[in-house]
Every structure is written in structure tokens, then in C-alpha cells.
Amino acid sequence: MMLEQLIELDKKIFLFFNSFYTPWLDSIMIFSTQTFAWLPLYVFLLYLIIKNYKKESWIILLGIFITILLADQITSSIMKPFFARLRPSHEPTLTGLIHLAKNWNGEIYTGGKYGFASSHAATTFGAATFFFLLFRSTKTWIGWLFLWASFMTYTRIYLGVHYPGDILAGGIVGVLAGISGFQIQKRLKRIVEKRKNLPERN
Secondary structure: OHHHHHHHHHHHHHHHHHOOOOHHHHHHHHHHOOHHHHHHHHHHHHHHHHHHHHHHHHHHHHHHHHHHHHHHHHHHHHHHHHHOOEOHHHOHHHOOOOOOOEOOOOOEOOOOOEOOOOHHHHHHHHHHHHHHHHHOOOOHHHHHHHHHHHHHHHHHHHOOOOOHHHHHHHHHHHHHHHHHHHHHHHHHHHHHHHHHHOOOOO
């Protein structure tokens, strides 16, 4: 009973936020939800890594890779097929009630069949968490990455392909993945440092 009430509440919240649309925003949201749209940001973050960590950059990149891999696989390969919750865009009871945008081909953007939990939320919040932990002591502005992650995930609600619950669950997975990736790269750095300090064998 409680679960059913939560699901209904999730739908109501979704319909509320999804109703704030305007035709001229559709193409912007379609563009913003794509990974390549944020390429300048990724290049800038890569620059920061190389500038600050130089030869150790590969360790940081490995940590990011682990973060994204965990976030994506947990949501896409485990949660979505296990829970099998239809996206709003595929939910028959919501047909005609939600706003769905058209992509550049003129086709309605609906996403895949299942949406719980959001991979977009998981990967973006995972990346934001990782970089926040990495640079929080030297770059006070790094927390703004969570605003980017929030906007990125809001586009999924605007486009009608995720419920807020999908976003929340994906975000939690992402934060945990970001913490895990960060801790793994920290341990790896320690191992590398220890090996550097070992006396050379004759």
C-alpha cells in the first residue's frame, strides 16, 4: 500500500514538473540531455586533472572510469531490467497527459522502455561527486557541478522520459559510485607511491 502511494505521488510530481514546457525549449532540452553537448566542460575538467596531477593523471582518469562504469552498469544492467518500471513516455495510463518533445528528425523522443533508475542521473551525479571530492580543498567553485547534474537530470523529466523517483534513485547510485571511484583511486595512488619509495634491488 505504501509503495503504491509513493508511485502515485511520483507520478503527480512528474506531471507537475513536466507541465512546465514551451515549444521553443524542446530543442534546447533535447540538445542539453545529450552527452556531447557538455564536451567543453569535460575538456575543461580533463585540463584540470592534467594540470594538477600530471604523471598521476592516469590514476584519476581510472577513478572516473570506475565511477561512470559503476553508475551506468548498476542502473542500466541491474536496476532497469530488475524493476522493469516503464518510463512515463511508455506508460499507457499517461498517454495524452504528458509533454513529449520531438528530436531533430521530427520523431518523438521517448527513450528506452524502462526508466528506474536513471542512468543520466547516476553518471552525472557520480562525476559531480568524484570531482567535488577531488578538488573541494583547492577549488571552492567545484560544488557548482551539482547544479549541472541537477539541470542535466531535470531535462529527463521535461522530456517525459523519467519520473522524479528515477532521478532520485539514480542520483543516490551516482553519489555512491563517485565516492567508490574516488576511494579506489586514492588507494591506487598510495600503492604507486609505496612502490616508488621501495629501495632498488641490486
